[in-house]
Amino acid sequence: MTQQSNGTASNAPLSVDALREMVAAGTIDTVVVAITDSLGRLQGKRCGARSFLEDVLGHGAEGCNYLLSVDVEMNTIDGYSMSSWENGYGDMVMRPDVSTLRLVPWLEGTAMIQCDILWLDGSPVAQSPRQILRGQIDRLEKLGYRAHIGTELEFIMFDDSYAEAWDKKYEALTPSTSYNVDYSLLATARLEPVIRNIRTNMEKAGLVVESSKGECNYGQQEITFRYAEALTACDNHAFYKNGAKEIADQHGKSITFMAKYNEREGSSCHIHFSLTDLDGNPVLPGDGEHGFSPLMEHFIAGQLAALQELAYFQAPNINSYKRFVEGSFAPTAIAWGLDNRSCALRVVGRGRGMRVENRVGGGDVNPYLAAASLIAAAIHGIENELTLEPIMTGNAYLSDAARIPGNLRDSRALLAGSEIARKSFGDEVVDHYVHAADVELKAFDSAVTDWERKRVFERL
Secondary structure: OOOOOOOOOOOOOOOHHHHHHHHHHOOOOEEEEEEEOOOOOEEEEEEEHHHHHHHHHHHOEEEEHHHHOEOOOOOEOOOOOOOOOOOOOOEEEEEEOHHHOEEOOOOOOEEEEEEEEEOOOOOEOOOOHHHHHHHHHHHHHHOOEEEEEEEEEEEEEEOOOHHHHHHOOOOOOOEOOOOOOOOOHHHHHOOHHHHHHHHHHHHHOOOOEEEEEEOOOOOEEEEEEOOEEHHHHHHHHHHHHHHHHHHHHHOOOEEEOOOOOOOOOOOEEEEEEEEEEOOOOEOOEOOOHHHEOHHHHHHHHHHHHHOOOOHHHOOOOHHHHHHOOOOOOOOOEEEEEEOOOOEEEEEEOOHHHOEEEEOOOEOOOOHHHHHHHHHHHHHHHHHOOOOOOOOOOOOHHHOOOOEOOOOHHHHHHHHHOOHHHHHHHOHHHHHHHHHHHHHHHHHHHOOOOHHHHHHHOOOO
């Protein structure tokens, strides 16, 4: 992924006037009204286009407040302050953000708009991932800086459809490639009917595709997009991730963004992060060592200092932690280096393109929460003028640097006790996501796995 800090690319929005014309002409009949839930999934409603223009655009659409308080199975969960039987599971308002209005080219007659989530009195829902990111963007801009983000999502594609994968209990699936196809042009040409369809549809929706390439695991691919201001980048990420699955499904294939599908290489979501001032001028390069400005040193130091406490927002699931294997291209050491892929933070680019690649997140991240945590960490470093620790040279896997938490239980405890998180996000938000971790841990702890049956059934 290339990133230049001399301006920011954005999705090309569909104007409301253009939508009205398309609705009148009969080319658009459906508008998807979408939010991103606590798990990073797009949720919402399909609205008739006339009703959207006449009612929803001005007033929003209602949705049950349990949408931010369910598990992956959509079960209602006790213990959330914002949503429970005690408060009746009332409604929230999905307020459309017109800057996100766009076509969904792979679905006939369809447009989509992404929304902020409000209470019925018009106040923002603090636990909403989009609202959490907005809060950190506002904090950063009060300091005079603007965040720019690029996310690099990897996935594994299978020749089985989603229905077939379900019937097989996600076992013995056929990956779309049979060997390591990292950078291979020959092998990935066989996947072009699907991958090209994803690229071209995303371009039609206003995203700027940089490239696609094969990766190491069987069936593993990566498609990258031009960076943008933080909120736009995360909106694009959520739209793309959902759309890639839908397009694969139309081809009879399935895609997983699991952080670790099997014992081979996991699927990452590296996040490229840079700052400009409010006029778009780069603030990270300078005359110091390595071409850094003093701000760049505080910027990196803050991310290092907060990484353990905020690791949950980069690795929110039990499966997330299976990626962190030494020598696997997923980081284990909390260290920074220049173009050093063994470190959690890899500094890349020069001059206006200088940025930090955070390599911790997997394909299962909620982009809004991950980006919010990076911005909060950067603010922590800048406000406290933290000193940057020495550069890591050589193999960080073999170093004595502090380690990324190795499991969700440890990350949950670190988040619960984090002064940085509570100062940055507030108790209401931290307690919400600590409880989300508790829900995941309880579900996992009560599950009996095939690993246990194979290991114990006969032999013990």
